[in-house]
Amino acid sequence: MSRQLNIGLFGFGVAGEGLYKAIQKAGMHGVHIRKICVKHETKTRNAPAGLFTTNKDEILNDPSINVIVEATNDADAAFTITITALGNGKHVVSAGKKMIARNLAALLQLQQETGCSFLYEASVCAAIPIIRNLEEYYRYSTLRSIRGIVNGSCNYILTKMLTEGAAYTDALKEAQAKGFAETDPVEDVAGFDAASKLQVLLFHACGVWVPQNDLLFSGISNIHATDITVAKQNGWQVKLVAQLVHIDKKNTTAWVLPQFVTGNDPLFGVNNEYNGIVLEDDCSEKQFFYGRGAGSKPTATALLQDVLSLQDDYHYHYTKNGSHQFTDEVLLYVYCNFNRNKKIPEQLFSAVHEWQMEGERQFITGSITYKSLKENNWWRHQDVSLILLPEGADHKTKVLKPVKKLQRDVLLS
Numbered sequence: 366m367s368r369q370l371n372i373g374l375f376g377f378g379v380a381g382e383g384l385y386k387a388i389q390k391a392g393m394h395g396v397h398i399r400k401i402c403v404k405h406e407t408k409t410r411n412a413p414a415g416l417f418t419t420n421k422d423e424i425l426n427d428p429s430i431n432v433i434v435e436a437t438n439d440a441d442a443a444f445t446i447t448i449t450a451l452g453n454g455k456h457v458v459s460a461g462k463k464m465i466a467r468n469l470a471a472l473l474q475l476q477q478e479t480g481c482s483f484l485y486e487a488s489v490c491a492a493i494p495i496i497r498n499l500e501e502y503y504r505y506s507t508l509r510s511i512r513g514i515v516n517g518s519c520n521y522i523l524t525k526m527l528t529e530g531a532a533y534t535d536a537l538k539e540a541q542a543k544g545f546a547e548t549d550p551v552e553d554v555a556g557f558d559a560a561s562k563l564q565v566l567l568f569h570a571c572g573v574w575v576p577q578n579d580l581l582f583s584g585i586s587n588i589h590a591t592d593i594t595v596a597k598q599n600g601w602q603v604k605l606v607a608q609l610v611h612i613d614k615k616n617t618t619a620w621v622l623p624q625f626v627t628g629n630d631p632l633f634g635v636n637n638e639y640n641g642i643v644l645e646d647d648c649s650e651k652q653f654f655y656g657r658g659a660g661s662k663p664t665a666t667a668l669l670q671d672v673l674s675l676q677d678d679y680h681y682h683y684t685k686n687g688s689h690q691f692t693d694e695v696l697l698y699v700y701c702n703f704n705r706n707k708k709i710p711e712q713l714f715s716a717v718h719e720w721q722m723e724g725e726r727q728f729i730t731g732s733i734t735y736k737s738l739k740e741n742n743w744w745r746h747q748d749v750s751l752i753l754l755p756e757g758a759d760h761k762t763k764v765l766k767p768v769k770k771l772q773r774d775v776l777l778s
């Protein structure tokens with residue numbers, strides 16, 4: 366393609382305006398935003414009025430525009446914009462993880478048919494270049510696992526609960542006031558956002574596309590104050606962790622669940638709105654990526670790097686496409702905390718290792734299959750919290766402090 370990049374930008378919010386400012390600030394040669402399409406005509410904008418339109422075709426049908434940056438907050442509109450742009454021979458850069466996760470297989474096919482690039486580094490952990498690393502550095506390596514804190518809003522809330530003893534609702538309000546969580550936080554706190562990012566990671570790490578409905582995922586809204594106390598007493602943290610694991614050379618599994626993490630875990634130190642990802646491969650063992658996973662500048666940085674790489678005709682290789690298949694035939698070691706008066710279907714556990722009943726709460730630890738959690742909703746009830754035991758935990762792991770300590774310090778408080 367020509368080295369002159371004429372951009373049609375869709376969306377002028379946190380991500381879109383961030384990109385506009387970054388390009389203005391850098392004064393880049395050969396990179397120009399020609400037109401910006403937004404939804405609402407009358408909003409005040411921090412850019413010349415002549416740049417804006419609300420008519421998408423003005424950009425999509427303009428032959429002088431060769432790059433589309435998609436930074437809207439509407440996944441359906443984003444998909445239409447992306448497929449039309451690719452169909453019209455334009456390269457596309459997107460931040461829209463929801464749209465991408467839903468349509469990855471179709472979008473790959475369209476890239477192959479049109480020969481156009483579709484890049485989306487900003488969609489997973491914004492400023493952490495995880496997709497590019499999976500595509501390039503880990504292209505031929507055999508990954509064992511990827512574990513990440515990929516949602517800054519949840520991480521901010523959990524950090525406040527753990528370090529300041531904040532109640533969930535207060536921590537959420539604070540996250541919203543600081544702009545880390547949306548007014549409607551469901552996408553974040555119920556785990557949808559992290560699940561979308563995990564879908565994208567799965568596609569690049571092992572060539573598996575799993576519809577979101579087939580993934581086991583949950584969020585943080587059921588985390589109970591006593592979970593935080595149990596974590597503190599054990600010297601742990603609670604994190605919402607998106608994880609994929611290669612079970613063997615052909616099979617991969619993946620989930621998003623709250624997890625206790627120990628002080629030895631690199632994710633232990635990932636606090637507030639920050640993101641972190643731990644990759645493990647056969648040869649080099651663990652590597653850790655840390656950084657800002659959201660916000661105007663981090664997201665704009667990732668968008669800009671993708672745009673600039675189009676100057677060299679960069680496209681993803683998808684080398685691992687089809688190399689693995691998804692399996693839900695795995696056993697998970699979990700901790701479960703529920704009300705004293707509640708019954709849970711204990712027969713669904715493969716084994717129960719500990720069961721304590723103290724004060725208002727009951728705690729059990731045990732092993733249960735992925736499939737069972739996927740197919741049964743008892744653990745999603747508002748008064749039940751289910752947290753994965755720390756990395757490497759098995760049935761021998763001592764999970765809770767001795768009962769006496771729990772009685773004195775935790776459960777009767």
Ligand SMILES: NC(=O)c1ccc[n+]([C@@H]2O[C@H](COP(=O)([O-])OP(=O)(O)OC[C@H]3O[C@@H](n4cnc5c(N)ncnc54)[C@H](OP(=O)(O)O)[C@@H]3O)[C@@H](O)[C@H]2O)c1
Binds near residue numbers: 379403463491660
């Ligand atoms: N914010 C982050 O930190 C972050 C990080 C990584 C990825 N992302 C992703 O980046 C995307 C944008 O997020 P954001 O936070 O920048 O959203 P935002 O601040 O809510 O801005 C959304 C923008 O999209 C425009 N828009 C909505 N529907 C449109 C349509 N049909 N055609 C053209 N423009 C349309 C809106 O127009 P109006 O201004 O007229 O309302 C607005 O300018 C999302 O997919 C998000 O998941 C965001």
